[in-house]
Amino acid sequence: MMVRDKHNSLKLLFMWHGTILPKVLPMIILLMAVSMIAWGLSHYQLYTVKNVPAVGFTVFGVVLSIFFGI
Secondary structure (H helix, E strand, C coil): CCCCCCCCHHHHHCCCCCCCHHHHHHHHHHHHHHHHHHHHHHHCCCCCCCCCCCHHHHHHHHHHHHHHHC
C-alpha cells in the first residue's frame, strides 16, 4: 500500500506519479476521440444510427444484477 505525505486536497487530486492515471488516460482519450467522431457523423447526418428499444438493456441489466447478486 502506498502511503503519501499529507498534502492539500488540490495537490493530491493532481498527483501523477504512483497512480494508475498514466496507464488509463491514453485509453480514455482514444475512447473520447472515437465518441466525438461518432457524434459528429450522427449530428451532421453523415451516418444514421437505428433506434434501439431500451427494453433489451433493461432485461440484460436485471439478469446481470440477479446473476452477480447471488
